[in-house]
Amino acid sequence: MKQTNIAVIGAGSISEAHLKAYDRNSDAKLYAICDLNVERANAAARKYGIANIYTDYRELLADPSIEAVSICTWNNKHAEMAIAAIEAGKHVLVEKPLCRTVEEALQIQRAVRSSNKILQIGYVRRFEPKAQMLRKFVDEGEFGDIYFAKTSYIRRLGNPGGWFADIERSGGGPLIDIGVHVIDIIWYLMGKPKVKSVSGNTYRQLGNRANVENLSFYKAADYDAGKNTVEDMANVMIRFENGASLLVDVSFTLHAKDESSIRCFGQRGGFEIEPELVLVTEKHNTILNMQPQTDSPGFQFDTAFQNEIDHFIDCVRQGKEPISPVEDGVEMMKILCGIYESAAKGVEILL
Numbered sequence: 001m002k003q004t005n006i007a008v009i010g011a012g013s014i015s016e017a018h019l020k021a022y023d024r025n026s027d028a029k030l031y032a033i034c035d036l037n038v039e040r041a042n043a044a045a046r047k048y049g050i051a052n053i054y055t056d057y058r059e060l061l062a063d064p065s066i067e068a069v070s071i072c073t074w075n076n077k078h079a080e081m082a083i084a085a086i087e088a089g090k091h092v093l094v095e096k097p098l099c100r101t102v103e104e105a106l107q108i109q110r111a112v113r114s115s116n117k118i119l120q121i122g123y124v125r126r127f128e129p130k131a132q133m134l135r136k137f138v139d140e141g142e143f144g145d146i147y148f149a150k151t152s153y154i155r156r157l158g159n160p161g162g163w164f165a166d167i168e169r170s171g172g173g174p175l176i177d178i179g180v181h182v183i184d185i186i187w188y189l190m191g192k193p194k195v196k197s198v199s200g201n202t203y204r205q206l207g208n209r210a211n212v213e214n215l216s217f218y219k220a221a222d223y224d225a226g227k228n229t230v231e232d233m234a235n236v237m238i239r240f241e242n243g244a245s246l247l248v249d250v251s252f253t254l255h256a257k258d259e260s261s262i263r264c265f266g267q268r269g270g271f272e273i274e275p276e277l278v279l280v281t282e283k284h285n286t287i288l289n290m291q292p293q294t295d296s297p298g299f300q301f302d303t304a305f306q307n308e309i310d311h312f313i314d315c316v317r318q319g320k321e322p323i324s325p326v327e328d329g330v331e332m333m334k335i336l337c338g339i340y341e342s343a344a345k346g347v348e349i350l351l
């Protein structure tokens, strides 16, 4: 079988992870790149030997040689580009979050369902080796039903500025940007239970704190601290129809120490993915901490992206359903938008 021709749309910060992984996949050929900023597209093309450079993604999609695209642009372009790509007969890998609103998510879902194309969402944490390892334990009932989980993704300083801080282009702040990762991995490992309600709070108390010195952080390719219309932090309780609950707190900035924790608790055992991979249970009246022996106990950025891209190429070539399909993005947008609505109205929202 010949190589699959790939185009990457958006040549900013995260595109490098996509480009590097496609480059290492012998079934994929990096065929085209597109960015509004032609210098950025040129630089990626030079580095990865990409022959076709575009600044208008619609011209790129008109090339029938392109079989699949990665969408690595601002969140406000995800829906428009994903739908146009599907309609142009391309398979789509779209970065998280799927889009900004439930309505956009449903439009994407309709486009995917009326095509024979694949859409995979870049929920990169699902592609970590340890996530797939834990999934086996969960599926075998090792922890019993998971009835409680909690996660904190706290950046004391980490508003990426530019479009991330512009609600029109991002759809929101830390909740939709980093909260989506941790809510998704827990929801996935819980077996994707149906959400019943969400009750959330968002705060805009500290601003982006661009004044802070001596500490660096992730920035949009076009960093600009001049505009900030997103929340600094959000907290939420999510209730599921099966009675389980999930507590979340996330921030771009907070008077706190950085924290990254993901913890799930079941009747027969629990597990923590972060800060440290550990399983917890009770045997013979004794409580045990068990540490899986694995090459990748921490978050392995390159490996996770390589697995994500390899999975996408596999699905495209073999007509398989991705492990992060559009339906999961629709559910996630209901959760995230429900949380923003809950925070705005000061009430719990039934989904």
Ligand SMILES: NC(=O)c1ccc[n+]([C@@H]2O[C@H](COP(=O)([O-])OP(=O)(O)OC[C@H]3O[C@@H](n4cnc5c(N)ncnc54)[C@H](O)[C@@H]3O)[C@@H](O)[C@H]2O)c1
Pocket (backbone or CB within 6 Å): 009, 010, 011, 012, 013, 014, 015, 034, 035, 036, 037, 040, 055, 056, 057, 071, 072, 073, 074, 075, 077, 095, 096, 097, 122, 124, 162, 163, 177, 219, 220, 221, 222
């Ligand atoms: N999976 C992860 O861990 C992860 C990490 C960071 C970002 N992301 C996601 O990746 C996406 C991009 O984030 P980023 O950090 O690379 O942002 P970025 O600002 O660094 O890059 C975005 C690029 O998209 C380009 N762009 C915007 N609109 C365009 C258009 N209409 N046509 C062509 N190019 C266009 C911009 O010029 C820019 O170069 C976002 O959706 C973000 O949520 C995912």
